[in-house]
Amino acid sequence: GVPLVESGGGSVQAGGSLTLSCTSSEFTFDGRRMGWYRQAPGHECELVSRISGDGSMAFADSVKGRFTISQDNAKKTATLQMNSLTPEDTAKYYCAATNEPHLNYIGSECPNWDFAYWGQGTQVTVSS
Numbered sequence: 001g002v003p004l005v006e007s008g009g010g011s012v013q014a015g016g017s018l019t020l021s022c023t024s025s026e027f028t029f030d031g032r033r034m035g036w037y038r039q040a041p042g043h044e045c046e047l048v049s050r051i052s053g054d055g056s057m058a059f060a061d062s063v064k065g066r067f068t069i070s071q072d073n074a075k076k077t078a079t080l081q082m083n084s085l086t087p088e089d090t091a092k093y094y095c096a097a098t099n100e101p102h103l104n105y106i107g108s109e110c111p112n113w114d115f116a117y118w119g120q121g122t123q124v125t126v127s128s
Contacts, residue, residue: 002120003027004095009122016085016126022078022095022119032117034071034078035103037110038091038124045110048093049080052102062088085126095119 004027008020020036035050049059049069057069068081078095096103096116103116111118 003117004097004119006093006095006119006122009093009124011125011127012085014086014126014128017081017083018085018124020080020082020093020095020122020124022080024076027076027097027117029071029073029076029078029097032097032099033102034069034095034097036069036078036080037094037096037103037105038089039094039110040091043091044108045105045112046091047103047105050103051078054101058102082124085124087126087128090124090126092121092123094121 004022004024006022012018033051033053036048037045038048039045048063049067051057051071066084071078094110096118098116105115
């Protein structure tokens with residue numbers, strides 16, 4: 001099965017918030033760099049946010065100032081806090097992990113198991 005499990009998705013009105021969590025019962029987070037991707041119908045896979053090995057964080061321009069990311073290796077949890085959601089944030093969100101210095105997958109589809117470890121995804125729907 002997939003090593004990562006996302007939760008926290010759902011439906012919310014514009015302006016609302018959601019917290020996505022990523023956990024694993026079998027997969028260590030030590031030495032892994034975590035992040036979140038999303039894919040909406042008709043759109044390419046998009047890197048939303050990632051944490052690099054030096055602790056720095058990166059965000060897609062579209063979510064800067066609204067989303068935050070965190071990773072707790074002891075609890076084996078990665079979290080994406082999403083605030084001020086808009087209908088444009090509607091997508092399936094995927095947690096991903098890599099042994100590389102940071103997630104660097106760019107491609108049309110996610111998940112892509114050739115480039116990272118993934119979860120099964122969680123749907124986020126934002127209504128106007």
